[in-house]
Amino acid sequence: MKNTLRQRVPYFLLLPLVWLVGLAAANAAVTVKDEAIDGKPAFRLENYRVSLLILPAQGGAVVSYKDKLGGNVELIPPGAHNGLCMDHFQCQPWPGELLDTPYDGKILKSADGECVVQVSCEVKGDFRGSQYPKLKGLRLEKSYTLRDGSPALETRVKLTAPVKNSTLVDYWLQNVFFAGGKFDFDCDTSFRPTVRGVRVKTDRKTGFTGPEDFLRDFNDGWLALLDTKTKSGLVVLTDYNDLRFLYVCGSSRTLEPMFEMAYLPAGASREYTVYIVPVAGLDNIVAATPDYIAGYRMESDNKGAGKVEFNVVRSMRLVTNLALNVTIGTADKPSPGVSAGTLAFDKIGDEPQARSATFTGAGPDPLILQVVAKATGTGEAVTNRFEDYFNGAYQWGENIQTDMASPRYKGVRPPQQLRLNKPKEIRIPRPWEMQMWYAEGLLDDYYGVTQALRLTMRNNGKTKWTRAFVSSSIFGTKLSSFPYDYEELFSYDYIVLGGLRQDALGGLVLEMLTDFVNAGGGLVVLGGPMAYAKSDLAGTKFADLWPVKILPGDYDLLDLQGAPIEVADASVPFLMDLDWKPRPTVRYLHNVELKPGAKVVLTAGGKPFLVTGEAGPHKARIICILGAAMGTLPAGQTPFWEWSDWRYLMRQVFWWTQRYYDFDRFGVR
Amino acid sequence: MRTELKRNLCLAMAVFGLTAGGAQAETATVWSTDFSSEKVRDLNPSAKIVAAPAPATGKLLMLSNGGGRTPAWCAAKELRLAGPVTVAVRLRGKGFAGVGPVLNFNGYFRVGKNYWGVEIPGTVYGTQLDETKAMTISFNILLAPQPESYSFDISGQWALKETNSAQTIWIERIEIMANGPAASFISRVEPDKTSYRLGQTAKVAVAVVNPTATPFKGSLTLTELFDLEEKTDAATGAVELAPGEAKEFNFSWKAKLPEAGRELRVTLLDAGKKVLDTYTDFYGIAKDPSYLNTMAGGVIAPVWNNRYNCSYVGPASYAQTLGFIQFNKAMRLQRFEYFSWSYNELAQFMPPKDEEPYLGNEGIWWQSFKKFKNQVRMLKEIGVTPISYVNGGLWGPEAYKLYQKHPEWFLAVGSFDMEWRAKYERRNEFEFMQNKTPFFYCYFNPVLPEARRYVADQLIGIAKEMGFEGARWDVWNMSVSPGQKDMFGKEVAKTAEEADRLTAESLAAVKALVAKEVPEFTWGYNYGGPEEVEKTPLIIAEKCRGGGWILDEITCTYQEKTSPFHYWDAYRDRIVGWGDHIRQLGGIYNPFPFRRGGALYTIDHLYEGIFRLIGGARSYMPGEFNAGAAGKQGLMAFRYSDVFFGWSLRLQPATQTLVKVTAPDTLWWKSMVLLGTGANGRPRAIVHLVNSPPVNEVEENPQSLVRPPVKDVVVNCGPQNGKKLPVKAWVISAEPATPDAEPAVTATVLPLTRHGNTAQVTVPWVLYWKTVVFEY
Incomplete structure (x- = not known):
């Protein structure tokens, strides 16, 4: 189970066990005191484990932090832009407007075993003269809570849109500090969980994949930075579902959760919860949850036998028992693997507890460590899973193949549960004004979208066109931009969707595209090497709206060897005034299944080439172009994308899709 | 050859002068100083003229390790010189240990008032310095062949990382020797x-x-x-x-x-x-x-880097190109590999005519086609084989176009970025800044005849139009992996065995197509380490067939503590054993140095160089050791190529009984016995004697301490095939033949005695590495 902190059990419910009470009593009570730095008010929070100072005047950040068990040294170096829990937005260049903004600050609570300090400000949406209207008026309230029995600093950041305007928030929490109190090129080490195992980086040792500052393939909601010499540092815990990147600057200098873009309708709020947990006694981290933090050491003989030892310390909550069920498999066949048994820990505290186990028959290196952890505290037992890639004697010394790019092992990334603030009405406002959003994928430039678009442009100052680009690498497929703001998304009349894979969209974009069509927005889907079957969109809510059904599997291209396009339904208005004499032909065509209500307008080789349909409550028009603009045709044949009238067909497709009123005017719908 | 090139080649020899030299008929001391005319004084806080300690008389230049440059030691004028010249420095030292560099000489012969002169490529190493016994260290320089009037000046630069005033060098005498005036x-x-x-x-x-x-x-x-x-x-x-x-x-x-x-x-x-x-x-x-490429091109690392850079991604003036060519000639190198120079790799190596400069080097930097074409031509003129790096991937605009035309030729799209492509389309604008990667990568389906033909035609093109004489594949070499599918989902190779076979066949097919048009075109490959070819015996056999250059790149990670080969004995057996395997398959072995550019300490450079050469390695990378008293090991392997990497050599198992060496266990030899045949057709047995590193872990000897020499090593060799005993024996070395001698590449006949049913020789001493050859 991934960290889902916002669903956590309220802390005060977790205390009743006798030994916990005893332990809490043994730890000095939490306190909050007013202090001043250069005459500016500050608040000191302190308990048995940590002492920290919050300075509202410096972006409401934590500007001093000491872990009494971790050497009691200052972790935050001097400087205005160093500190913990510093607020930033991804759309603004660093340092952004908030790091130097004076916040208001006050003590909200100092009772019942917890102290709460709140800092707040209003975002201006103005940084060094650049305007960010979608941030303007946003209210940021950040509350720090320290409790008397817990080492964790709870930070809740609440962002509220102005009453009259929506906002678009791409929040980013920065923690800039030196593990162990000073920067060490070799020992300051970051740990981040990914489907390729925990990525471990120091300034000098970044491995074949480089620093990987922006990690996208994370599979849990934590990141850690330790000084491996002093075995001390911090873990940052947050909600896996909210995250966009696990960012670490320069391999080992910061811990920065970057959150998914969030659209906030007028007056709506969103809250992010982050725990800063000190760690002492561990020199690596393989798992971190609100219940425990674990490091491990493993060795193998490259023949399947070996030993694994876990060291565990407490996290935000106290747990009475922790059971780690350990399985070892190979990178080629991680499951079912061989069992190394269950390691039982009890009364996990601030000092590390160690347990070890041996295993045999696991197979040759590299190995995959898989653990099911069951933590029992005062409430219901919490189960979570984690895994890591163990390199052992595998040739390259890390999780990489000999192409120096592809990982040797890649696990499955759990889906992220979305939190989406949708507008009250899912409806694209009229009148429509030739406004198009276009995602250009591989080879989509051959469809001549640009020429067709220019043939639709009107000189009325309202035409709008935006292009986003698709890219693909070993880390997956990406989209360069997206109108995450529903108001902006709904300002487009239609979308041209080029070839892209589902992972470029992510759950958030997929949901918003579905909303777009349901709001009545037009959609043109292009073919190509990354489209339809390759897009991995089959079975999604979005693709369910299309008039064609993507066939199962990754391969749906037919080789027609040069079949001419035939008109199957001459009644549609967008086929007017086209010169078919050059006989445009198709080499490759996506093979699909027609859905009820689909209208085949053009065919090639007896298969649908262009299909129209309507979807959603507002009957959004959708056109699927199934011919792929690629391949070499026999001599003398005209590839459809080189056909002189292809651009006119595309222009009219765009007009029809977005219900251009001229079509209506002449009654040729 | 162009006139200016010829003229400059003469200068180049003078600059480097590492391989050639004369045995002068009538060598005369043309200038010397023993500092006796100097006054006792401080030149600076770390350099002084001092009186020689009694009973000696005269004066000394005393240098304390204060770091940085020393003041000028001496200067001379109007020396009329030509050809080979020797600068001999007699010196003592205190406080130094190990084989690491201590002091670099900054000595120059200058003509007229030219600031730039002919530099002495000299370094003094810790093992060469003794407090009580002065040592003469000589540096040979080649000046222009026609007599000129030179001035001479010399100073030093400390090579030690940390200053230490207790470390002292006393220079007793500096002498310049050259051909005298009495004879031609x-x-x-x-x-x-x-x-x-x-x-x-x-x-x-x-x-x-x-x-x-x-x-x-x-x-x-x-x-x-x-x-x-x-x-x-x-x-x-x-x-x-x-x-x-x-x-x-x-x-x-x-x-x-x-x-x-x-x-x-x-x-x-x-x-x-x-x-x-x-x-x-x-x-x-x-x-x-390439077969002979063992010369130490990387010895003078800064010079090498300087020369190398202008042949890489940076711009190069014609003068810089000349310098690069001169360096290759002076170092007597055989092979030069142009890394990632191309426009769009296998899609189209050479840029279109209107793209000069073009975005090459995987789209990272602007390149000049004129520069590369000039350099390739000039390398060939001096006998250096120009090799084109082949990434294997197709990239950039030509790959994009080809993929659009023939998607059925490809197995995989490696990566793409449509935003970068849109930007690339505006590359002729002033403000354009390139990305760090091409906007499109893809990989062929190598089993398709069309893909093979296309690849072959590209390589034939660079051979015919550019003059490249070979190619070295890197990331992809007509490879198919099990489970890879074509665009219709058809699996190309279902099993690892099938993938091995299809890859080897595809490679052979391209080689055959190229050979029809360019018969002497040569081939090189990555992924030549045993760990990488464990499951692909057919691929490695095909790669080696016909003299393939086999890059064993994985060795560049062996210094890591996680590697089982970061122990010298394990490294030795890995390199020597695998080098023999590659040779037996017909390949030319090219293992990478540690960390690609060499390990941390001089001792590591020394021993990795030794074991690589014993393994029959040829290399174009820095890391070859040529310092201290170890001598010119690369030259030794080159000069006695049949002994060090001849095709007939076969490594014998460590349990062999033909050769026996009587020496302490610290002298390694057991896993370094080979049999072979000499150029005269006679069988021979070869044993390498290596005075092992004192610390068995790589990069754990920062002082570069060495063992004392092993003296009087007795080597016995039995009859081969149970019949005849060896009739002759030699000891080959680059290091000094005796403790007082200077390093020299020599093959010295050893007296052979019969000892039971063996022939016996005695090697007087082994400092680091000597090789004994018995001929039957």
């Missing part, structure tokens, strides 16, 4: 190429100076020496010079078998056939000159 001498021997393919014409220019006041008549004989005692009379010719004249005499002959490194010995005789002077130089003869 050879001032330069210059083969036009560093290596010749069979049948090519070797052209050699010999410069002779007559410094006397009388005319000179005599003759020159040119003899090729190879293997242990083989020789061929190459050419002879009469020479005639007026008083004071310097003149060049040219000779030529056809390069003939066998493939081997050659020593060219030129002898100057007077009219009475009395030998006045001899002069030695080196070149190679091979079907593929």
Whole structure:
């Protein structure tokens, strides 16, 4: 189970066990005191484990932090832009407007075993003269809570849109500090969980994949930075579902959760919860949850036998028992693997507890460590899973193949549960004004979208066109931009969707595209090497709206060897005034299944080439172009994308899709 | 060859002068100083003129390790010199240990008032310094062949990372020795190429100076020496010079078998056939000159880097290109690999005519096609084989176009970025800044005849139009992996065995297509380590077939503590054993140094160089050791190529009983016994004697401490095939033959005695590495 902190059990419910009470009593009570730095008010929070100072005047950040068990040294170096829990937005260049903004600050609570300090400000949406209207008026309230029995600093950041305007928030929490109190090129080490195992980086040792500052393939909601010499540092815990990147600057200098873009309708709020947990006694981290933090050491003989030892310390909550069920498999066949048994820990505290186990028959290196952890505290037992890639004697010394790019092992990334603030009405406002959003994928430039678009442009100052680009690498497929703001998304009349894979969209974009069509927005889907079957969109809510059904599997291209396009339904208005004499032909065509209500307008080789349909409550028009603009045709044949009238067909497709009123005017719908 | 190139080649030899040299007939000390004329004084806080300690008299230059540059030690003017010159420095030292560099010489011979002069490439190493016993360290320099008036100045620069005033060097004497005025001498021997393919014409220019006041008549004989005692009379010719004249005499002959490194010995005789002077130089003869590439191109790392950069991504003026060419010639290198120079790789190596400059180097930086074409041509003129790196991926606009036209030819799209592509389309605008990667990568389906033809045509194109003589594949080499599917989902290879077979077949098919058009085109490959080919025996066999250059890249990680090979004994057996395996498959072995550019400490450089050469390694990378008293090991392997990497060599198991060495266990030899055949066709047994590193872990000896030499090593060799005993034995070394000698590449006959049913020799001492050869 991934960290889902916002669903956590309220802390005060977790205390009743006798030994916990005893332990809490043994730890000095939490306190909050007013202090001043250069005459500016500050608040000191302190308990048995940590002492920290919050300075509202410096972006409401934590500007001093000491872990009494971790050497009691200052972790935050001097400087205005160093500190913990510093607020930033991804759309603004660093340092952004908030790091130097004076916040208001006050003590909200100092009772019942917890102290709460709140800092707040209003975002201006103005940084060094650049305007960010979608941030303007946003209210940021950040509350720090320290409790008397817990080492964790709870930070809740609440962002509220102005009453009259929506906002678009791409929040980013920065923690800039030196593990162990000073920067060490070799020992300051970051740990981040990914489907390729925990990525471990120091300034000098970044491995074949480089620093990987922006990690996208994370599979849990934590990141850690330790000084491996002093075995001390911090873990940052947050909600896996909210995250966009696990960012670490320069391999080992910061811990920065970057959150998914969030659209906030007028007056709506969103809250992010982050725990800063000190760690002492561990020199690596393989798992971190609100219940425990674990490091491990493993060795193998490259023949399947070996030993694994876990060291565990407490996290935000106290747990009475922790059971780690350990399985070892190979990178080629991680499951079912061989069992190394269950390691039982009890009364996990601030000092590390160690347990070890041996295993045999696991197979040759590299190995995959898989653990099911069951933590029992005062409430219901919490189960979570984690895994890591163990390199052992595998040739390259890390999780990489000999192409120096592809990982040797890649696990499955759990889906992220979305939190989406949708507008009250899912409806694209009229009148429509030739406004198009276009995602250009591989080879989509051959469809001549640009020429067709220019043939639709009107000189009325309202035409709008935006292009986003698709890219693909070993880390997956990406989209360069997206109108995450529903108001902006709904300002487009239609979308041209080029070839892209589902992972470029992510759950958030997929949901918003579905909303777009349901709001009545037009959609043109292009073919190509990354489209339809390759897009991995089959079975999604979005693709369910299309008039064609993507066939199962990754391969749906037919080789027609040069079949001419035939008109199957001459009644549609967008086929007017086209010169078919050059006989445009198709080499490759996506093979699909027609859905009820689909209208085949053009065919090639007896298969649908262009299909129209309507979807959603507002009957959004959708056109699927199934011919792929690629391949070499026999001599003398005209590839459809080189056909002189292809651009006119595309222009009219765009007009029809977005219900251009001229079509209506002449009654040729 | 262009005139300016020829002129500059002369200068280049003077600058580096690492391989060639003369045995001067009448060497005279033309200048010296023992500091006796200096006043006792402080030159600066770390350098002083001091009185020599009693009972000695005179003065010394005392240098304390204060770091940085030292003041000038001395200077001389109006020295009329030509050809080989030796600078000898007699010095003592205190507080130094290990084989690491201590002090670099900054010595220059300058003509007129030129600031730039001919630099002495000298370094003093810790093991060469003793507090009580002065040592003379000599540095050979080649000046221009025609006599010129030079000034000379010299200072030093501390090479130690940390200052330590307790570390002191006393310089007793500095001396310049050169050919004297009493007799004619050879001032330069210059083969036009560093290596010749069979049948090519070797052209050699010999410069002779007559410094006397009388005319000179005599003759020159040119003899090729190879293997242990083989020789061929190459050419002879009469020479005639007026008083004071310097003149060049040219000779030529056809390069003939066998493939081997050659020593060219030129002898100057007077009219009475009395030998006045001899002069030695080196070149190679091979079907593929890469076969001989063991010279230490990486010895002078800063110089190498400087020269290398201008042949890489940076711009290069014609003068810089000349410098790069001169360096290759002076170092007598055989192979140069142009890394990632191309426009769009296999999609289209050479840029369109209107793209100059073009975005090459994987789209990372602007490149000049004119520069590359010039450099390739000029490398070939000096006998260096230009090799094109082949990434294997197709990238950039031409790959994009090809993929659009023939998606069925491809198995995979590696990556793409449509935003970068849109930006690239505006590349001719002033503000354009390139990305760090191309916008599109893809990989062929290698089993398709169309893809094979396309790849072959690209390589034929760069051979015919650019002049490249070979290619070295990197990331992808006609490879298919099990489970890979074509665009219709058809699995190309279902199993690892099938993928192995199809890849090997595809590679062979491309090689055959290219060979039809360019028969001498050579091939090289990555992924040549045993860990990488465990499951692909057919691929590695195909790669090695016909002399494939096999890069064992994984060795660059072996210094890591997680590697089982970061222990020297394990590293030794890995390199020597795998090098033999590659040789047996017909490949040319090219293991990477630690960390690609060499390990942390000098001791590591020394031993990785030794084991790589014993493993038959050829390399173009830095890391070859040529320092201290270890000598020119790369030159040794080149000169005695049959002994160190001849095709007939076969490594014997460590349990072999043919050869036995009586020495302490610290002298390693057991896993380094080979059998082979000499150029004369006679069988031979070879044993390498290595005085092992004192610390068995790589990069755990920061002081670069070494073991004391092993003396009187007894080596016995039994009868081969149970019949005859060896009849002759040699010891080959680059290190000094005796403790007081200076390093020299030599093959010395050892007295052979019968001891039971074995032949026995005694090697007087082994400092780091010596090799004993028994001939049957």
